[in-house]
Amino acid sequence: xxxxxxxxxxxxxxxxxxxxxxxxxxxxxxxxxxxxxxxxxxxxxxxxxxxxxxxxxxxxxxxxxxxxxxxxxxxxxxxxxxxxxxxxxxxxxxxxxxxxxxxxxxxxxxxxxxxxxxxxxxxxxxxxxxxxxxxxxxxxxxxxxxxxxxxxxxxxxxxxxxxxxxxxxxxxxxxxxxxxxxxxxxxxxxxxxxxxxxxxxxxxxxxxxxxxxxxxxxxxxxxxxxxxxxxxxxxxxxxxxxxxxxxxxxxxxxxxxxxxxxxxxxxxxxxxxxxxxxxxxxxxxxxxxxxxxxxxxxxxxxxxxxxxxxxxxxxxxxxxxxxxxxxxxxxxxxxxxxxxxxxxxxxxxxxxxxxxxxxxxxxxxxxxxxxxxxxxxxxxxxxxxxxxxxxxxxxxxxxxxxxxxxxxxxxxxxxxxxxxxxxxxxxxxxxxxxxxxxxxxxxxxxxxxxxxxxxxxxxxxxxxxxxxxxxxxxxxxxxxxxxxxxxxxxxxxxxxxxxxxxxxxxxxxx
Numbered sequence: 001x002x003x004x005x006x007x008x009x010x011x012x013x014x015x016x017x018x019x020x021x022x023x024x025x026x027x028x029x030x031x032x033x034x035x036x037x038x039x040x041x042x043x044x045x046x047x048x049x050x051x052x053x054x055x056x057x058x059x060x061x062x063x064x065x066x067x068x069x070x071x072x073x074x075x076x077x078x079x080x081x082x083x084x085x086x087x088x089x090x091x092x093x094x095x096x097x098x099x100x101x102x103x104x105x106x107x108x109x110x111x112x113x114x115x116x117x118x119x120x121x122x123x124x125x126x127x128x129x130x131x132x133x134x135x136x137x138x139x140x141x142x143x144x145x146x147x148x149x150x151x152x153x154x155x156x157x158x159x160x161x162x163x164x165x166x167x168x169x170x171x172x173x174x175x176x177x178x179x180x181x182x183x184x185x186x187x188x189x190x191x192x193x194x195x196x197x198x199x200x201x202x203x204x205x206x207x208x209x210x211x212x213x214x215x216x217x218x219x220x221x222x223x224x225x226x227x228x229x230x231x232x233x234x235x236x237x238x239x240x241x242x243x244x245x246x247x248x249x250x251x252x253x254x255x256x257x258x259x260x261x262x263x264x265x266x267x268x269x270x271x272x273x274x275x276x277x278x279x280x281x282x283x284x285x286x287x288x289x290x291x292x293x294x295x296x297x298x299x300x301x302x303x304x305x306x307x308x309x310x311x312x313x314x315x316x317x318x319x320x321x322x323x324x325x326x327x328x329x330x331x332x333x334x335x336x337x338x339x340x341x342x343x344x345x346x347x348x349x350x351x352x353x354x355x356x357x358x359x360x361x362x363x364x365x366x367x368x369x370x371x372x373x374x375x376x377x378x379x380x381x382x383x384x385x386x387x388x389x390x391x392x393x394x395x396x397x398x399x400x401x402x403x404x405x406x407x408x409x410x411x412x413x414x415x416x417x418x419x420x421x422x423x424x425x426x427x428x429x430x431x432x433x434x435x436x437x438x439x440x441x442x443x444x445x446x447x448x449x450x451x452x453x454x455x456x457x458x459x460x461x462x463x464x465x466x467x468x469x470x471x472x473x474x475x476x477x478x479x480x481x482x483x484x485x486x487x488x489x490x491x492x493x494x495x496x497x498x499x500x501x502x503x504x505x506x507x508x509x510x
Contacts, residue, residue: 010282013161018274020168025270026336027175028189033341036123037186039255039262043114044130045193046251047102048138062375063232064149066292067225072153073296081213083225088146088215090226095139102135113248114262116255126184133190140197147204150213153289159207161285163200170196232380246391246417250410253398261407264346268353268411271332272361275321280368283310287369291376303376307429308438310369316448318362320455320492324485325358327459331484334469335477344470352408360415363422370425373434382428390421451495458491459484 032038064087071080102109106128110117117123148160174192179185208214220226254261287310294303325332329351338347374383394417401409429435462484469477 010157010161010285011278013158014277014282016162017164017168018277020165020172021270022274022336024168024171024175025267026339027172029267029337029342029346030340031175031179032186032189033263033343033346036120036259037126037184039114039259040117040123040127041130041186041189042262042266043110043117043251043255044127044190045134046248047109047113047131048134048141048193061145061149061288062371062380063229064146065153065288066295066376066378067229067232068149068153069289069292070296071225073293077212079225082218083223084146084150084213085216085218086220086223086226087229088143089217089219090221091142091146092139093219095142099136099139102138103132106131106135114251114255116252116257120259126186130187130190133187134193137193137197140201144197144200144204146215147201147208150211151204151207152285154211154213155289156207156211157285159203161282163203166199166203167193167196170199232378246394246414249391249395250398250414253402253410254407257402257407260346260349264349265353265407265411267333267337267346267350268357271325271336271354272357272364275318275325275361276364276368279314279317279321280365283314283365284368284372288372288376291372295377304435305438307369307373307435311366312444314365314369315362315445316496318365319448319452320488322358322361323452323456324459324488325354325361327456328463328481328484329354329358330466331463331469331477331481334472335474335481338470339474347470349407352406353411356405356408356411356413356415358415359412360418363415363418366422367418367425370422370429373425373429377434383425386421386424386428389424390417393417393420447496447499447501450499451492454495455488455492459488462487 028038032041068080068083071083107124109131110124110127114127117127144160144163148163151157151160171189171192174188174195178188178191182188182191205214221230250265251262254265287306290306291303294300294306330347333347333350333354337350338344371383374380394413397413397416398410401413403409405412426435468480472480
């Protein structure tokens with residue numbers, strides 16, 4: 001299998017997901033703005049999103065994929081199919097219980113998420129109503145994550161990568177067609193989340209059936225494979241929860257700063273997640289099954305070389321994305337969001353949050369590559385310890401920075417925490433002998449830095465003054481942004497080509 005081609009497939013499907021996600025955010029900004037109701041929806045949706053990242057895409061996949069890969073290679077199809085059925089049954093039972101508890105505890109969960117909402121009449125009640133609607137999403141998306149893990153082990157990357165598109169389309173459809181039937185209209189977004197979760201599950205059924213891996217109910221938590229996954233999930237849940245605890249703390253701090261702060265950070269977060277998902281999530285998805293295979297086969301040199309390949313690709317593509325977020329913050333925000341109830345003041349506040357995120361974009365992506373270096377070896381404790389240290393650093397910095405920078409201080413603290421996280425993961429990979437950098441790194445980084453200088457100059461010149469973007473119409477913004485992005489990409493990759501980079505240099509077969 002050509003890993004670069006697999007990465008391109010995952011990134012392409014992820015790009016479709018992120019494009020529809022940006023369309024979703026643009027529609028939300030135009031229709032609902034960045035006020036009390038949008039704060040309530042974003043807070044309500046944040047909790048199932050946090051649980052999704054903790055249990056579904058986070059701890060579960062980190063524990064499930066390496067062991068499933070081992071079963072597939074060493075025990076055959078029948079044992080693999082049985083493991084999938086037992087794990088799916090246990091996961092469904094546990095998450096059904098979690099979902100019921102979440103719906104019943106909705107009013108108390110609001111105070112866990114954003115106690116500052118109590119200062120605005122009706123905000124807590126609205127948030128609680130939407131929590132009851134969106135909370136079952138965690139049940140459906142967890143089953144989607146299990147299906148995605150199975151498909152990824154079998155190197156079927158496209159379906160799991162494109163699945164989030166259905167959630168985006170469901171929310172867009174709810175905003176357009178259902179909002180007028182609800183009071184307040186923003187409740188339609190919550191129903192869109194639930195509909196999207198159901199649609200994502202339905203999409204997985206046919207691909208799993210074609211592989212012969214459609215789960216059959218088999219409740220046996222004492223099964224050896226299930227118990228091994230649970231044992232790995234314990235520390236993995238603790239590790240992933242660290243990042244989500246940090247997100248909860250940030251939400252609380254942002255809510256304490258007043259109305260609109262949660263929304264501005266969320267709009268900036270959506271822009272930051274665009275390159276983060278295209279590069280970090282895609283690379284992590286492609287790398288984890290192959291790293292687990294190399295570890296299982298005791299091919300340590302191939303293991304290290306694969307990590308090296310991933311790190312070089314991340315630096316090559318993430319740094320220009322970070323520069324673009326910094327230099328094109330106003331063009332991006334105005335083009336995507338500044339319509340309807342989203343005003344000029346919202347542009348500048350969202351820009352401040354985005355600048356804070358752009359500082360740590362490379363680190364956020366590197367974490368998604370370095371952490372699988374431990375997960376593939378079924379070693380979870382080191383990333384867990386690093387995650388909790390990172391939470392402490394991020395929280396301390398957030399409390400300090402928000403005094404001077406407001407909500408932008410919280411996003412900057414998140415970025416600096418990610419830098420600490422990536423640095424420590426890298427150091428321990430090197431210390432334990434899991435990763436040895438290949439030759440040529442100094443020349444590689446030097447050429448990338450030169451190309452980044454060219455990119456920065458072109459983007460600064462092509463973007464022009466902020467006044468144009470604040471006052472221009474939709475199609476004028478879209479047309480100029482397209483030209484700016486094309487010019488920047490041509491300048492960066494053209495400079496790399498002149499410096500000796502070739503596309504074929506990054507081909508890698510597994």
